[in-house]
Amino acid sequence: MTKLRATSSRPARRLLHTLIAAAAATLSAVAFASPASATTAPSPAPLYVTTDAGRVHGLANGSVHEFRGIPYAAPPTGELRWRSPQPAAHWTGTRETTAYPPVCPQNAPSPNGSSEDCLYLNVTSPAAASSDSKPLPVIVFIHGGGFAIGEGADYDATKLAAKGAVVVTVDYRLGLLGFLAHPALAERPGGPAGNYGLQDQQAALRWVQNNIRQFGGDPRHVAIDGQSAGGLSVLAQLASPSAAGLFQSAIVESGAFAPQQKTLATAEAEGTTVASALGCADQSADCLRNVPLAELLRNEPLSITPGYVDGAVLREPVLQAIATGRFNRVPLLNGANTEEERIFTELGLSVTKGATTILPGPITTETYQSTIASNFGVTAATAARIAAEYPLSAYASPALAFSALNSDANFSTPALALDAAASLHVPTYAYDFNDNSAPERFVPPALGSTATHQSELQYLFDLPNAPLPGSLSADQEHLADTIRSAWVHFAATGNPATAGQVWPKYDVLRHRVLSFQAPDSKVETTVGAQHHSLFWLSLTATVPQ
Incomplete structure (x- = not known):
């Protein structure tokens, strides 16, 4: 999920934290106390690999080898808090x-x-x-969670690795610790500050280049993959000059929702407000x-959106970098799900x-247009x-109508715009995930099942820490x-x-997108029409953003 933006009132902020706490309590009760988690498995055989920092002992776990918690950078604590990874x-x-x-510090269990000592990665081969x-x-997977929550341990890569890949999941600094920009934290006066979480990801990619051969991986064939905030991270790494050469392909899952990044000046202004809230009236490092x-976690503001143009990690907004060809040119696989916003609408969010903001209230026939106006600021x-x-006549309820339009505006259309821009420079493959009977593993589907965020x-x-149980059918x-x-x-x-799968490249003339459906997927050319993308693009061109 994406980063939550500050609202104008303390009650609204308390509601946001209540939502987070409620979700965390559900996750704790369901995932951590599950009988399956208490099952005692046979002790796996030992496994030893030598990295450039020393020898590690992992697990031989059935069809895969696992190495959990390998440090890829020094602990970012003490004087290394808010510094580039060492x-x-x-x-x-x-x-x-x-x-x-x-896990990196966050407001979730x-x-x-x-611990702040959290710059570790996990390898499954x-x-x-x-x-x-x-x-x-x-495949190096960067987890989502709005740059505020999440960890690599949430993703069991056994089945993905069994297809013939070495899979790496990465933990990186989150929230204020990962993305606070403040003039006092710049390494030189007027220099760049912040984006520490993105720098952590690059440090992990450098570790992969230096060590993955010892685990059976090929450093010349590295794909970075991310979902939601992780997908936006992949876009940032595509646009980042300091990530050049660290990967050879990129996968973006539901990550095109924020193609425009704020300026360093804006981010630093927000940072000085944060410093004052933390009691640092002198604004000193x-x-x-x-x-x-x-105290940091208690005062974490909801207004910091990671991935700002700092002049070092990012020199321009990601969509601008890709549209102009000023990015790390590697093949791109990018997509979105049928109705990404459904899960947020069910939570009263957008x-x-x-x-991410709180919706003003229930979406009814009477409030439908006013909710649209406040949501988009139009x-x-x-x-x-x-x-x-x-x-409204086309939908079963006003909430479903709003969920559909919000999904099209904020996820599906930006994804297709990214496809079009990237396809002018690199091989681009687009997908639309359309298994609308997919089990809901995170929020009970009060509005009905769909392929959502x-x-x-x-x-x-496999998702061992997902709050809700769920299993896939044979199809x-x-x-x-x-x-x-x-x-x-x-x-x-x-x-x-x-073999046997047709998946043509996306191009601006034919708009070919692979629709993922169970049991068999198919190529479609009308995904843009299904998501009203021409309407949203024309509206964006005429309405101030």
């Missing part, structure tokens, strides 16, 4: 990497605990892979680095222009135009097998089309 220290002897590391065999393609962690006349494009994740990974398992195979083939070749 190299991990070498160690002697053998380091145990058989348990997941603590984790079975693995929480097929049991047959080794440094002596033919190297396998690598020393004061900020000594603020207790609990993701618009990369920020006039009543423009809201009426939008409502006419999505007439995060629905596709269970087709790539859905077939679709999951298709998707995993496509991701691995894309990492290996830059083309996701496997």
Whole structure:
């Protein structure tokens, strides 16, 4: 999910934190106390690999080898808080990497605990892979969670790795610790500050280049993959000059929702407000680095949107970089789900222009147009135009009508715009995930089932920490097998089309998109029309943003 934006009142902020706490409590009760999690498995055989910092001991776990909690950078604590990631220290002897590391600090629970010392990654490889065999393609997955919550341990990569890839999941600094911009934190006066979480991701990618061969992976065939905030992270790495050469292909899942980034000046102005709220009236780096962690989490503002143009990690907004060809030119696989906003609408939230806000109240026939107006910040006349494009007579309820239009505006249309821009420069493959009977693993589907935000994740990974149980049907398992195979083939070749699968490149003339459906997917050319994309693009061109 995307970063929550500040609202104008303390009650609204309290409601946002209540929603987070409620979701966290559900996750804790369902995922952490589940009988399955208490099952005792046979002790796996030991496994040893030597990295550039020292020897590690992992798990031989059935069909895969797992290494959990390998440090890729020094702990960003003390004087390293709000600094670029530094190299991990070498160690002697053998380091145990058989348990997941603590999660980066966040306002959500984790079975693995929480610590500022959190720059670790996890490696899953097929049991047959080794440094002596033919190297396998690598998929580095960057988790979502609005740059505020989440961890690599949420994603069990066993089935994805079994398709013939080495899979790496990464933890990176979140929230204020990952994305606070403040003039006092710049390494030189007037220099760039912030985007530490994006720098962490690059440090992890450098670790992959230096070490993945020892785990059976090929550093010349690395795909970065991310979902939601992780997908936006992938776009940022595509646009970042300092990420050049660290990957050879890119996968963006539901990540095109925020193609425009704010300026460093705006981010630093927000940062000075944060410093004052934390009690640092002198606006000094020393004061900020000594603020207790609990105080940081209590005062985490909802107005910081990560990925600003700092002049170093990012020199321009991501869509502008891609549209002009000023990006790391690698094959791109990009897509969105049928109705991304359904899960947010059910929570009384909306993701618009990369920020999440609370809806003003229940969406009824009477409030439909006013909700549209407040959501997009448009006039009543423009809201009426939008409502006419999505007439209530075409939907079972006003909430479903609003969910559909909000999804089209904020996810599907930006994804197609990204496809069009990227296809002018690199091989681009587009998908629309349309399994509308996908199990809902995160929020009970009060408005009915659909392929919403995060629905596709269970087709790539097992989700051991998901709040709700769920299993795939035989047809859905077939679709999951298709998707995993496509991701691995894309990492290996830059083309996701496997044997027997037709998946043409996207181009601005034919708009060919693969619609993921169970059991068999198909190529469509009308996805833009299904999501009213021409309407939204024309509206964007005429309405101030």
